Amino acid sequence: MGTIALLCFLFNLVTPLSQAQETKPLAPGYTALPFEPAKPGTYTLPVITKAADGQVITSNNQPKNLHDLMGDKLVLLSFIYAACSDVNGCPLATQVLHKISRQLQKQPELADKLRLLTLSFNPAQDTPEMMRHYGEGFKTGDFDWQFLTTKDEASLQPILGGYQQNVQKVYDDKGQFTGTFSHLLRVYLIDKDKNVRNIYSVDFLHADTLINDVKTLLADAKPEVAPGLVQAEMLFQPGDNKQNYQQTDYQTRSLALAQRRGIPAKLIEFAQKPPLGLPKLPVPKDNPLTNAKIELGRKLFFDRRLSLNNTFSCAICHIPEQGFSNNEMTSAVGIEGRSVRRNSPSLYNVGYAQLLFHDGRENSLEQQAWGPLLAHNEMANPSIGYVVDKLKVSADYRGLFEKAFNKGPTMETIGQALASYQRALNAADSPFDRWYFGKQKSALSEAAQRGFSLFTGKATCSACHTLDDKSALFTDQKRHNTGIGYAESMQKSPEQQKVQVAPGVFVDVNSANLKGLNAEKPGDLGYYEISQNPADRWAYKTPSLRNVALSAPYMHNGSLPTLAEVVKFYNQGGAVNENLSPLLKPLGLSDRESADLVAFLTALTGGNVSTLISDAFAAPVGDSGTMALPMSRASKGR
Template identity: 50%
Template sequence: MTALARARGRAPGILLLAALATGVAAQHHQQAPDAPKIIAPGYAALNYEAPIPGSYRLPPLGAAADGDIVDSSGAQRRLHQAFGDGVTLLAFIYTSCDDVNGCPLATFVMAQVARRLQADPVIRERLKLVSYSFDIAHDTPAVLSRYAESFRPDGARWDFVTAPDADTLRTTLAAYQQTVQQTGGHAFSHILRVFLVDGEQRIRNIYSTAFLHADTVAADIRTLLMEQGALASAPAPAVDAATTRNADDPLLGLPPLTAMPGPQPTAAQAALGARLFFDRRLSLNRTLSCAMCHVPAQGFAVNELATAVGIEGRTVKRNAPTLLNVGWLGVLFHDARENRLEQQVWAPLLASNEMGNPSIGYVLDNLRHWSGYAAAFEEAFGTGIGMESVGAALAAYQRTLVAGGSPFDRWHYGGDETAVDAAAKRGFALFRGKAGCVACHSVGPEHALFTDQQLHNTGLGYRASMAPDARRRLTELAPGVAIEYDLSYVQPSAERKPNDLGRYEVTQDPADRWKYRTAPLRNVALTAPYMHDGSLATLAAVVAFYDRGGIPNEGLDPLVHPLGLSAAEQADLVAFLESLTSPAVARLVDEAQAIEVSNPRVE
């Protein structure tokens, strides 16, 4: 009997999940009219390579709470008794959930994980799965038993449990920071969280809808079992003589150039893109070029301003990110609203508070009028000036801004033990271990961009939006000379501070409020100030911010929590971050200074 057949006549959540479990592979061929337009990544193939088990570490995030439970047989026991001594995957669900990206996703992924790992007898005996229902009125032991029958693979150690009473439920949900609100009948509003718990009842990872995928969960489970000694550890990446000989290569530690999204630029295309990048005539009033917010000598960012400034001094609400190594990124802007450089470049050209051009046609007509550009586009692309070729030219130049081969790379990937000092080495150990930075700033066995290319809520956006406005401000008039003044004096003429809700402004999904892209960390010592709003002036301030656990709010990413770092440990982390500076940056700056810049007063 199929899962769908067994589920007939049962709760809506069972029917929905059974349909997904039997038909998700065909989702792109035929969908019901009311099927969701967007489903969670966990239902599809992973669109990036899962990390190699054992090549990374999952830092403890806190204790997994215990409490009384009732299982599907009606027996009462403790939650920790359901965990076992290996690895546990714990999900909070309710069986009648009809949100495809909620409880059904958790059950679907857990079933995939169980089936995938069943073949390994070591994992089968050390992996527990627990689905904990918070609908104590409806999800009785009998209901949970039928639900388990539909989806639990034969031989899987998977318990379906609930709380014995409302007080116990409230205590357990609070301990796991799981907010649940009943919206009527048996419907609940909640944020999906699935917890990975080790044999010492410590939480080692927390998966939300965007990150819950069988491939990555399976890798995490294997990693924890390797840590426990139950599985053989992954071999360390080999370091050969050829790698060491090429330790001064600006690509050392970076993915291959062929891994960049988009075509590899020709010399003519990159040269044309560089010319456009430095041309101030591309702004409405011919005063602002791309290079004035992405200053080569300032790490292709801007050090003097927390947030960028557009034409006529207009306010831009976010910090100008570095363009170094941007060619490998598939998540662009702080809110991830673009995924290709060819598309991204048009946003600042057309933004009224940045370069201010009124339309695409206005930009193209100007370029056709200015001498030299028509011939240059014909030479580079074999075509005239158009929206696609302008985007391709600017993207081509940005793809040449490659800066690897840092002291860290020469040590970690090149095998040169003298490339970094002891403080940087201790800092990297903290980065991968106690501090847990690697959970978002990924490091692979062969290369690292130091970003998961995902979005997270650290609380900074929440604080800026929800905290009351200051009444007074301290302003520096000159070095060592500052005044404090009442903001009411300037409010009638001052520009209103723009609100910033992060990824929500793209998706309109309340769960995305104040989420911003994980910043890549290469060359980070050159690109102060930091964060999406430039609110942290130094690397030491950034480390201290994360050590405090960010800014508490309902949507705070569970990976952000107090770290308990000593002052010496924080200093070691800063030393590690400073070791990520590439010597190739100096060459890129020299090349930028040699680029011929058009006179904005001509033509």
């Protein structure tokens, strides 16, 4: 674009639009917002994907990596071409960013933390010199706004692909390039860890919402931790994080176990004074909480030596950074890869549960603890005495039971110790709690507030997931048939199944060819298997919804991968069967209402979750070489 064309373009931004532009509906970014945006910090911006890198050239003709230019600031990345004349295209992005630049000059505490990067996707015309002239018309003061180009189209294409920017040249009827491009406008908000946190299209690009999003990310920023300790944002993902594994350009970002160190917390405080939104914790009179019991239970919970072959702990199914559940498997897998037919339930606030296991067959944590320890497909210990004897001869447990219980390890004290640790895993003080119980009007987003109205009204969720004026457990402590178990029992296996063999590579395999590769999953009739009452077929307990966003996949069999799928299932009224709960019926929720309901559920994540996870990371996992039965005991009964 020549100098005259550039001046004309800049002139159009500060003078009335041309006649052609006046007849075209303008994007919201040109005018004041017609609504009140959500206040910064009252909502969250999840990670969408990793920000792509690539070779670019600065306006000073210096080659750089895009990631290096992002540095340690939040970044707003836009793609433009200088000759663009579409008022809702590149001019919109440039004007909105110009407004942001002007606003942030008055807020230096924000301006120092944000960088604007504008990259041309027309390197043939937009040379470094051209981008320098172009940028001079928009930069305000010394605000950090850099205008970039690339060496050539070959250098640009990987970047466009990484950001899924589909750009095509426009040709005339003679096949000549017109100098214009067909593209979809997108602006990317990128955090300091090179994660894309929001993507703005024409309809959503506005200076006010962008600045609020920037403030929200800055408010969410976690303080620096000591060298060697895990960063807080890494606490909410698997160590082997397979985000975007379905894409062909997947790259592993696994976090080694040695890096996952945390800080011990005073867990008893979360039990003695539960976080906002939780009632007083019920504690059995015969097992009062003490620090010594909680610390011992924590050690047992993470100790792999409590399994038959010293490889499997409670924490392998109830993974702290995955909601004390397991985000990576629909149903659990026990020792030696043995299949477990049900999903790993979350342990947050489990001390309040009156029914334990998905079918509710146990009613105390002290008793429940022995189920997994003895189950053949979980920890596989052959007897209670086998576990007790292991602990009696372990040097690193010497004196710990005596300190906590005034006697050594027994069936009773092992169950009591594990129960004590689990009763301290109380997570609340969520955005919802601060809004509903704490009366902080700005603590909950408008979408989540609408979702709560649906939750207690049209969607009738609170009929089972109950709450009151002073606290909320979000469970009625009962069992219900929603139809999930019925549908699984009655469904036929598909003729073909899609199997992923590598990142981004799927193949269709005949189901018959997969038989024998896995053990046949046994049927599941829910509480009927305990009660033998036909009315209890496919009945499972109502789980608490606190911290539910952390514990996907959902339902007793892990068959629903997301909260959106859960809402969709209940919106259709569950799965019809003769024992279906009478509380379930089609809800008639619109797409927006369903999204609002998900926003509410996401707002139930406790404010102290990261503390509980960090504490878990500080626990020892058990050295398999330091605990073994005496030969005389180990050889008996073999």
